[in-house]
Amino acid sequence: MAVNNHERSQMIWESFADEFDQCIKCGLCQATCPVCKELLLEKYTPRGKIQLTRYYCRGDLELSEHFRDIFAKCLLCGVCSVTCPSGVDLRSVFTGMREELTKKQGVHPKARPAVTSLMEHHNLSGEDNEERGDWRDDIKDTPGHRYEWEKARVVYFVGCVASFFPMVQEIPRKLVQILDSAGVDFTILAGEEWCCGFPLIGAGSPQQMVEAMKHNLEKVRAAGARRIVFSCPSCLKTWKEHYETDLELFHSSEFIRELIAGGDISLGPLDTRVTYHDPCDLGRNGGIYDAPRQILEAIPGVTLVELEKNRAQSVCCGGGGNLEMVAPELSIRIAGKKMEEIQRTGADTVVTSCQQCVRTIKGMVRREKAKFEVTDITGLVFRSMSLARTDDRPGRDHQTYESM
């Protein structure tokens, strides 16, 4: 068989065959794919990529630089998978093909710096991992413990992007204060937190995650925690899918919702009209749609206007799938479309639940000088808490918010 002649892994063939045999080539996936709407050509459509995979597995196509480039131009947002009438799991085929490409050709040159940094420094940014907790320096009146305890019931896993990128460091800064004022017994791992490994999946190199998984699990265990809170949907998803653990894993929106329900947080009124952007890895790929919406509902004075495409149909902000590393221009074009969709709602603020979405959309707003605010849901909750009546407020001084 051609497959053997070309020394193609039988495993790849078998794991994909079910998927591309299921593809009826109807092409309906083109309706929702943000990438092919920009690039137009058939090879960039989800259908095209599925067919390329089939041709490759059959031995009719070689893996070329161009082949790799095509598969790199994908957000791994998964909207094709929910659009497909035949139920083809396109997203896993695309992730699998990236893995195959990396195995045969090495990591994509433009993703190499990130992968190297991950292996050497245990984070995406290339900085010393000891600096992972430096975002705390900008919290006024940081308590002496700096949110780091030897033992705690809950670990807050901050994630690389929120730890190192100034544009979104307000997310951990606010979440630790929310947790603190709600009396949650939690700790961060600071320099002992390692990248969860998510970027390695996108770079087609998931086998390199093993060490990080072991390390992170060990650190959580050492803290004696049973629960982990994530503000990054992709870290959460990676833990759920790749870390074999019985620990309870929560997204910050789920955790905050519980705190609100339990009366541990008091919310003050915010007179604002917001729209909500479902992050791909939290919503469509993680199944969490309601928690953030329930929080918005709980904040007095907040009116939610849904985006044209929401929940499972949500359109990626452009920040997914390592696209920003390999094709920044394309990522920006897609972010531009997201911005327009947000503007059409007439909302003052777009709320989301992912630091990467905040970064991408905020970048676009700055570039285009758009007139709406971009915030993670923690930011909105924090602001609302700071406006709660003082006697209701269990937490810290109003000044903390004002000074941030």
Next chain:
Amino acid sequence: MISTSIRRQFRSIVGEDWFLETPEDLATYSYDAFLQEFKPDGVMVPGNIDQISKIMDIASKEKINIIPRGAGTNICGSSVARKGGMMMAFHRLNRILEIDHESMCAVVQPGVVNADLQKEVEKQGLMYPPDPASLFVSTIGGNVALNAGGPRGVKYGVTRDYLLGLEVVLPSGEVVRTGGKALKSVSGYDLTRLMCGSEGTLGIFTEIILRLVPLPPAKATLQAIFSDLDDAATTVSAIIGSGIVPTTLELIDRVVLEVIRDYGGAQFPEGAEALLLIEVDGEKEVVEGQGERIEQFCRKRGAVSVERASSPEKAEKLWQARRSAFGAVAGLRPNCIVEDATVPVKRLPGMIRKIVEISEKYTLKIGVLAHAGDGNLHPLIMTDLRDKEEMARIDKAVEELFEAAISMGGTLSGEHGIGIAKDRFMSMEFSERAIELMRGIKRVFDPNNILNPGSFL
């Protein structure tokens, strides 16, 4: 083979970025939504009419096949390079040029996506009625080439009924205009409508003028379930015969209902043999009255359950079964062949019984979805292409199916086209003389036979 020098000429016409010949491009332009695949010699994505005209001039002189392709969603193989040649894709010609509210028409480029046009005209209180299932992806150029229909066809007809005029590049590279914005025209032969449904064999559309209608202000949506197929069929006749013209009148048979139920799509009463989805549109008061009358028709003719949607959300819920039908059926076996035989409305029950008979005779699993209001059946044959023995049985079954449809005064294809999928059956529907007339028309337009050769003629 196309020489390097000709390739160079094509490349210089469309520009480096839009002349494609990598193995990846050839692979991804080797298919549409039909089964068979043919790798083209290259792909061109022209950006304007001049480029197309220049390309065709060279192609006709050098006798190079050109295959026009929209979004590649047709299911009859009418946009594949069966005899080799260059694909011509219209991704870049995707602008709505004009929406003329006073003349109730729109002028568009061929690469405009059907749903994008619908959305734009709806903003102005207008509607473009043809709504093929591929509407979120398929292009107007492709819709015209295939004379696409859709569920709204019962009341509104098909693409041909909305086509007013065309700008066409002929295989020679010359440009002609046919029709125009006038709603009536009897001048000469109707070249516009001849182009419609020509499956890319006569000319390349570069500008398309489409008729629009007022967007109806209200809709009523009903779902009726029958425990007897004949009751459902007589209900269809009763509705059509009563003077009510529904927008949509869809039928789903037992086989498909069972698949939908197992798929988790919806629940139906025990013993359900057929489901009718009926929609009427128009002025609110009229639509409400019609909705009530249809409900009575259904109940009187033995429907075991009738639901009338009280809100757009509820209507959407009723549509769910129909919308999930194809996916559910397609997911059951590796492949699903969709047929398109169409009969006069009153022959619909007979045709459905015939399909059941054929599926038993050849031990095949065939479900039926039908645009019942216009007699357009979509038998869904669930199969696995790798099963050669079953495929042989399907071949025979399909042939018998078409023979039955033709003998009832029907046609091979209601809305999907002939392409390379059904060309071998053409002689069932047309006499040799009629086919020769078609070939003659083809020769007049395309003496060198370079435009989508190997398609239905």
